[in-house]
Amino acid sequence: MAEDRPVFSGMSLSHLERVLVRLLVGIGMRQKDARPVAWAYTVMTGRAIGHHDVSGFPGLLSRLEKGTLAARPNIRVVKDSAAVAVLDGDGAPGPLAAYRTMECALRKARSYGVGFACVRNSSHFLGAAPYALLAAQHGMIGIAASNTIPTMGTGASADRAIGNNPWGFSAPGENFPFLFDICNAYASYGKLHQYAAAGWKIPDCWGLDRRGKPTTDPKEVLDKGVPLPVAGHKGFGISVLVELLTAALSGGALTDEILENSRRGDNFSQAALALDIRRFLPVRRFRLKAGEMERRLKAHPLLDEDNPTLLPGERSFRALQRIKEQGVALSESTVIRLNEWCRKLNIGPEGCPARKER
């Protein structure tokens, strides 16, 4: 898609974050709720993975405008019991509900060493990275997970039967924070779309076409085909665990009970676990230990000198450093759509993502 090539690269991430906050407040969100949502989109954009980032932000604004997501949700703790809690997201944007859930787990972990919280009546949370990273920024190990609509086969099913149920972790590291954010299929829809757009083939273990046959064409998987769980029962089992930790414990919706873009609420569920490293050893010593692991792993000979062993979060950390030097790369269509929303919500030029001179 020629019109979707990155054209704008001058804006800083912090400028982008301010624009997103203004847009969310413009559409009716409270400032205190707009900030975590804008931050989550900014973190995902800073990872430079090309999906579940600011390119989806105009879609969020549309849903808030239509009311299929609550702009002023009453997110509340419905069960609070020592180191664990259940929240009700009240139809909030997923990034807000997931952020509040990890905040709750972090408070619990500060008090007890470990904390766990889950939330029902949430929606798509973009990815696990922002909420896990929040824990690492507080000197903790964080694990975040979400269920989602059926997007993956069970390994035995001929159709999509369970969410690819993204999850991830973060922890402080010596040179960069560990940051891991995956789904339990070989490839997320975002990745399949990237391969399709680039005209690349996929390995035939990644998915089935609509007739249930393995295919190397990502378009055939996207078009009513079936993405497959990593290593069959392994990825499927992890998705089942995520359903139990998110929906079963929170009283949320399971697998094909989950809706999308519904006025009755999407009813995704999320979970957050936080472990306070200070209860085990000084965070500084944990970082050194993490660095020791990194050095040991990198000391091994490589299959290909140009492809070093990268620790979880290392690639995205380098992407973030580049973005901090060069600014964000946004596609032309994203810039156009964000500017349309700026005009619509009366956000002046100082707040807009200006088109870069060419």
Add this chain to the structure above:
Amino acid sequence: MAEDRPVFSGMSLSHLERVLVRLLVGIGMRQKDARPVAWAYTVMTGRAIGHHDVSGFPGLLSRLEKGTLAARPNIRVVKDSAAVAVLDGDGAPGPLAAYRTMECALRKARSYGVGFACVRNSSHFLGAAPYALLAAQHGMIGIAASNTIPTMGTGASADRAIGNNPWGFSAPGENFPFLFDICNAYASYGKLHQYAAAGWKIPDCWGLDRRGKPTTDPKEVLDKGVPLPVAGHKGFGISVLVELLTAALSGGALTDEILENSRRGDNFSQAALALDIRRFLPVRRFRLKAGEMERRLKAHPLLDEDNPTLLPGERSFRALQRIKEQGVALSESTVIRLNEWCRKLNIGPEGCPARKER
């Protein structure tokens, strides 16, 4: 291996467990420590996966005799802080250290809703299943993990650089307990040995030969080749998480610092997490919710009517039912070796695994 076909099928699991307790006490373990070790071997044997089960028990006895594992370890809590704890395994057999670690996490979870414990100076724990299952038997969700000697490539390394770091979970279910026990490589060594013994090929994504080339011959992977992490960075990242939760938090050994069969101690590390379901909803309602998920997943059309969608733990639960009806199947070599140990430790005929009449 013709001499290794199952020949003994009359003994019950509980008889087997009593034999193992007597052997462990015979070699010098305390009764209270022998029981969990025998139980862990019995659980693994009841899963009928054919490795990391009682066939390895004579090897455990040899190590206890030689003193490379401590028969009377002083397993102690070295850090105890609200809902988290660190244990020192004092060179105990891995199943004992891992069992005590999950017991500790369960106590914490009973008090706080969630509990986490990790242990250093442990050894190989067989698999995550027994310790996770212990949590489910107490109405909790349990997650257990272990690091291990480098057994897997990083995805970029030309040699084995990190453990395949087994982990798993269990939770109460409606018809059987969920039970999930995997390593982060496509195939454990046990599975590679099974394929090699059967003369089967493996998919070429499972591992590299000693020259770093993908191979479909399991023997080439076993012979100084490199098992590969599931889905590249995904399996590698999970192994890194396990290192952080086990060794980094407990002060244990990392990746190639870990030893095996060493007089200085193997220094594996394990971790256990327990979530008390009662703090969220009645366990009965959790079971119903789990059953609802199972029904929804099984309602989807199948690729092959003979291969239904199996939930984690369903296959091993059926295997256990068969064993309860028909008795355990042990290989002839295992029966011979167990009986040699019975003679050596003066355990009378009533305690021995008798050879079945043929």
